[in-house]
Amino acid sequence: MEVPSVELSGGGPFIRAAHPAHHRRTHRQEHLPYPADTGTGRAPRTGNAGHARRHTGGSRSELADFLRTRRNRLTPDQAGLPEDGRTRRVSGLRRDEVARLAGVSTEYYTRLEQGRAGNPSPEVLEALSRALHLDAAETEHMRDLLTRPNAATRRAHTGPQRVRPGLHLMLRTLQHVPAFVLGRRTDVLASNRLARAVLTDFDALPVPARNLARYYLLDPSARQTVGDWERIAAETVGILRLEAGRRPHDRQLADLVGELMLRSPHFTTWWNDHRVLRCTHGAKLHHHPVVGDLHFVFESFPVPGDAEQTLYVYNVEPDSPTEQALRLLESWNAPAPDRESARPAPPSA
DSSP, X not given: OOOOEEEEETTEEEEEOOOOGGGTTTSOOXXXXXXXXXXXXXXXXXXXHHHHTSOOOSHHHHHHHHHHHHHHTOOHHHHTOOOOSOOOOSSSOOHHHHHHHHTSOHHHHHHHHTTOSOOOOHHHHHHHHHHTTOOXXXXXXXXXXXXXXXXXXXXXXXXXXXXXXXXXXXXXXXXXXXXXXXXXXXXEEEEOHHXXXXXXXXXXXOGXXXXXXXXXXXXXXXXXXXXXXXXXXXXXXXXXXXXXXXXXXXXXXHHHHHHHHHHOTTHHHHHTTTOOOOOOEEEEEEEETTTEEEEEEEEEEEETTEEEEEEEEEEOOTTSHHHHHHHHHHHHTSOHHHHHHHSOOOOOO
16 A cells, blocks of 8 residues: 655645556556545545635646635735625636736736736735735745745755754753754754653654654644644644745655645644744643643744754743743653752751
């Protein structure tokens, strides 16, 4: 039995269905925009099938899907448009309304949304960004979908990522709070002891499994320990969506998306929302089975000299219950020599 492979084209995945060996000479391979039953090439009968059938076979169709979903979330009132008395057949803005707001013709915007308008000028993209109320990450994603990476860019994203010694030393220096380094595809490249105690022991996993998205979406324990799990998991899908637009030819990212589509019951719905996100700071809550609730305020820092690595630090309020709980976790997870030295000295004779 063969596992179907996912391909990213312009940020959108589709499944290359696997066929039994004895059928390969009589059936050409199909490209299915939804998870296929392994070995059959047929779509599984799941509740998410309707969402997954939207084929995203290229950057132009990805752009079209992205613009449609952004248009559908805006009402005329939110866009500052007066009611025109017409019966509305769409939940959000009509194409002609977006065109009017962006200062382009309805015909041109329709061709753009259908992926037939070629390469819009920077001025048109800026106008669309304002009309659709796009944030910085969404505007970046729209531009990424219109830019095909050259061969040199593709090669730059294929090599393994390594964390330099100085960054490992920094993680050890930040021993009183959880800290870790993320790379491409939310791969966890390095972490300190408290990060492994609060999240999961990434060092105990095989290297390909050390991935934050895989942890949030596929590890059953994450749903119990991660506060507001559904929001955090959906945001993580948005982070992957943003990266898929930037790296449409990343084979490992395509494989990760395919695995999450097949194994996570929520992933396909969130993926087809076309939400994109750049998560730089915020609040986190973790329910630790031993020390209870842990409240963090996290910050992220791009690693100087390597734009594809980011340091995340989970900060805590001084003298808070969370800080006290982390001290307990730190002592319990310290290496044996450190635990011995932390014990109070016996009274002198």
